[in-house]
Amino acid sequence: MLNIARLNSAPEIFYSLQGEGSRCGTPAVFLRLAGCNLACKWCDTKHSWGNGLLCAEQDVAAHILEYNCASLVITGGEPLIQQGPLENLLSLLPECLHVEVETNGTLLPSPALAQRVNQWNVSPKLQHAGNPREKALVPEALAFFATLPRAWFKFVVQSEADWSLIAGLELPQERIILMPCATNRASLESARPAVVEMCLRHGVRLGDRLHLTLWDDKKGI
Numbered sequence: 446m447l448n449i450a451r452l453n454s455a456p457e458i459f460y461s462l463q464g465e466g467s468r469c470g471t472p473a474v475f476l477r478l479a480g481c482n483l484a485c486k487w488c489d490t491k492h493s494w495g496n497g498l499l500c501a502e503q504d505v506a507a508h509i510l511e512y513n514c515a516s517l518v519i520t521g522g523e524p525l526i527q528q529g530p531l532e533n534l535l536s537l538l539p540e541c542l543h544v545e546v547e548t549n550g551t552l553l554p555s556p557a558l559a560q561r562v563n564q565w566n567v568s569p570k571l572q573h574a575g576n577p578r579e580k581a582l583v584p585e586a587l588a589f590f591a592t593l594p595r596a597w598f599k600f601v602v603q604s605e606a607d608w609s610l611i612a613g614l615e616l617p618q619e620r621i622i623l624m625p626c627a628t629n630r631a632s633l634e635s636a637r638p639a640v641v642e643m644c645l646r647h648g649v650r651l652g653d654r655l656h657l658t659l660w661d662d663k664k665g666i
């Protein structure tokens with residue numbers, strides 16, 4: 446059974462545009478799993494932390510396929526705390542479905558998941574998220590993701606001071622994306638200029654959070 450985040454009493458599965466990362470703007474079905482092993486101060490999906498709704502993998506697969514969409518984004522919470530049910534789900538979906546997983550990069554994926562998932566959007570959390578460093582930055586897991594050519598690394602940044610920590614992680618520079626720390630349209634607009642400057646200074650991509658620009662802080666879209 447998959448533990449799926451609950452939004453308005455229903456499992457959080459919806460059709461939208463990927464709002465972040467290298468596939469930003471791509472139409473996709475989103476599946477938000479419940480539970481997280483971190484507790485970031487500025488988390489914009491705190492509703493996913495608690496108990497969600499237990500759903501059979503067959504029902505979730507059928508729901509996803511109803512959208513007739515070529516892309517699936519599995520997010521959370523932290524999806525990798527439910528690896529067994531995730532493997533079951535993916536075995537029920539066609540191979541041609543492009544699967545992205547959003548993860549905080551603290552847990553190693555199983556070999557089956559590492560092979561099936563088309564893209565890993567790894568978002569390690571820096572000091573300002575408020576987690577103990579040893580919980581948020583797990584060198585073994587990050588080193589594994591760095592070996593996967595299909596892994597991208599998205600960092601929420603607040604100031605130039607964040608860069609020295611990011612640089613010290615020794616991740617592939619061409620797959621690093623910096624994102625403003627924002628939970629709504631207004632905070633995105635005020636945080637963006639400093640992050641643009643950081644991207645230009647360090648030669649990395651800007652990740653401009655499209656869903657906030659389009660839909661502000663509305664959930665389930």
Ligand code: SF4
Pocket residue numbers: 481482483484485487488489490491521522523549570
């Ligand atoms: S890792 Fe993601 S889902 Fe978990 S608390 Fe942090 S921002 Fe929220």
